[in-house]
Amino acid sequence: MMSKLQEVKAQVEAGKTKLVPGLVQEALSEGCSATDVLNAMVEGMGVVGEKFSTGEIFVPEMLVAAKAMAKGVEVLKPHLAGAGTSSLGTCVIGTVAGDLHDIGKNLVSMMIESAGFNVVDLGVDVPVQKFVDAIKENDNVKIVACSGLLTTTMPALKETVAAIKNSGLTGFRVMVGGAPVTPEYAAEIGADGYSPDAGSAAIKAKELVAVMATA
Ligand code: B1M
DSSP: OOOHHHHHHHHHHTTOTTTHHHHHHHHHHTTOOHHHHHHHHHHHHHHHHHHHHTTSSOHHHHHHHHHHHHHHHHHHHHHHSOOOOOOSOEEEEEEBTTOOOOHHHHHHHHHHHHTTOEEEEOOSSBOHHHHHHHHHHSTTEEEEEEEOOSGGGHHHHHHHHHHHHTTOOOSOEEEEEOTTOOHHHHHHTTOSEEOSSHHHHHHHHHHHHHHHHHO
16 A cells, blocks of 8 residues: 555645645644655656656646645645744845746745745746846845756856845845756856755855854
8 A cells, every 4th residue: 555655745746736734734733844845756757857858748737746746845845944033133035037937945934934934936937137136125124145957057056146145235145056056157157156956055045144143
């Protein structure tokens, strides 16, 4: 018999938007940790990505799988993220221009919020200037987090970091991440921080702010 986690993974893969939330709830009720459930969904998305690469499925299937995962994450959210205290400052976050992927960015946003930041989420396909404007328009911005999921939008990450750094605005640190991003690339484009996943992004954000405070 399929375990509940295997079922969650399979139904995310199959894009079963209506089934996934209930299965996530059942998995939690059966004692699975929120992290295990999240990992099962991420694994499901991994399979979806592989099938897309091999031409077995197409964009619409990828999209419904993403929707199913987003529904599952909604159920998981209170279990993953604690109550934000908003005492560490504001984090402006977004997926860079030309890029529509938001599941990873949303997870990073959630974890950063639970680490104690007030999060301003600019969404996806965010033009460079919108990042700069958001830093100006919001109070106490300490972290700017830019996500990119496509090799083709890595240059947009570079442009975004450059524009923020050249804006003359100060008092914050810039973090980048997303599947194709490496620590080397992050350093090369002048980002202050990189992290491979949502959990470590929250830790990195706190570290950057702590270092800034003592500088
Ligand atoms: Co897209 N897509 N997609 N897609 N898609 C990928 C990324 C791809 C790897 C699939 C593949 O071919 N195997 C491939 C990119 C190849 C490449 O660039 N090398 C790809 C492609 C090609 C495309 C299109 C070009 C397809 C087309 O139209 N021909 C197109 C581009 C659209 C665009 O953006 N302009 C496209 C479209 C889409 C959908 C819209 C259909 C949908 C996204 C829907 C949505 O997000 N709302 C989609 C999906 C779902 C995927 C896959 C299957 C899953 C992505 C995902 O959500 N993963 C993906 C394959 C894969 O990832 N295996 C794929 C789960 C998520 C939790 O992981 O986003 O990596 P991830 O986030 C992680 C880390 O990366 C990190 O933390 C997160 C959580 O731990 N992280 C950060 C992310 N941001 C961070 C920021 C940080 C720190 C860490 O600091 C600031």
